[in-house]
Amino acid sequence: MRVLTVDYDGRRLGLPDLVARMDRAGRVVVGVWDVRSPSGEGWHRVIAVDPPPETAMEQVALQLVAGSDPYREAYAVRRARAVDSGHVGRFWRERFAVLYGKAAV
Numbered sequence: 176m177r178v179l180t181v182d183y184d185g186r187r188l189g190l191p192d193l194v195a196r197m198d199r200a201g202r203v204v205v206g207v208w209d210v211r212s213p214s215g216e217g218w219h220r221v222i223a224v225d226p227p228p229e230t231a232m233e234q235v236a237l238q239l240v241a242g243s244d245p246y247r248e249a250y251a252v253r254r255a256r257a258v259d260s261g262h263v264g265r266f267w268r269e270r271f272a273v274l275y276g277k278a279a280v
Contacts, residue, residue, distance in 0.1 A: 177234060179222040180272045181243040187218050188242035196240050197224055212274075217244075219274045231255035231271055238272065 187209065188196075197204050206223035222241060228234040232255045239248050254271040257263050263271070 177227045179220075179224060179228070179234060179238050179241055179243075180274050181220040181222060181238050181241045182212070182247050182274060183218040183220065183242065184244050185217065187220065193222070193241060196242075197222075197237070200237060200240050202226065202237065231258035231268075234272060 190207065193207070194204050202224040204222060205225050206221075208221045210219050211217075212219050220241070224237065228237055232252070235248050235251045235255045238251070239245065251272055254263075254267075258268050258271045
């Protein structure tokens, strides 16, 4: 199942607003998981919606609707285009919408 991966640099979008936005986009929120970003200043949110996005580009659009960092999603557009055109292998198709963390050393 393809899920939305959302990055909030500051305050998270409240659940009622998230549900309303997804409803406008024709989706039902079926699960939300929040975790503090490694910087400690923002949040990472994973959102399961029904129906799930059918394309990588649709996933990016829904992540923007959910309030994700617009700069992150601007870069994701380029990766999504490559995924949807079939120019990347399975590994990157499954990981194009990354949530960054600190590297383990």
